[in-house]
Amino acid sequence: MSGLIGKKVGMTSVFDNNGRNVPVTVIEIEPCSITQIKTEETDGYNAVQLAAFDRKEKNVSKAVNGHFKKAGVNAKYQVVEFRDFLPEGLNIGDELTISDVFTVGDQVDVVGISKGHGFTGVVKRHNFSGVGDATHGQHNRMRAPGAIGNASDPSKVFKGMRMAGQSGNERVKIKNLSVAKILEDSNIMLVTGSIPGPKGGYVEIHNKASVLN
Incomplete structure (x- = not known):
């Protein structure tokens, strides 16, 4: 399943083709760098590892920094593996943008860490x-x-x-949302409905299709 890494910006609303006011979540999706490609022959399964959102190199461990340098990319905040996703014609170090993976109307699953309430x-x-x-x-x-x-039987708490x-503060997946609008110049995608996590929280957006559009 293909996908990208994003950051939750907040919520707003847009009008659909029928004139209805639809609530949407604004997700910032910067170009995601390919840091590793796994195949059936070498790893036992097909997957691509993506990294997104630059961070200072000094704040990353030497081992992880070495992994980024091997791929020829800057240090990143988020590294996510997408199973059964092998983008054709792209190599380690290349970037994937919103339009490479998503189009308006696509069905997506969004994964994030829900707000913690203590x-x-x-x-x-x-x-x-x-x-x-x-x-x-x-x-x-x-x-x-x-x-x-x-x-007395069983005399315990199960x-x-x-x-x-x-x-x-746990991993939550919201299924079957749809892409309402893509603003590629601003690296913004609008998804119908709400997604888990606070503003500024990182999320994984999985396209229901298993190949690039």
């Missing part, structure tokens, strides 16, 4: 309703999870029990 209780984290009214001896327990244990804990 340590939260079960009401916010799992949409529990809480114990209920402050009756029958309850006191300040409206947002409590209630009993979670079991009786793994995966929905409890309080870290909320958000």
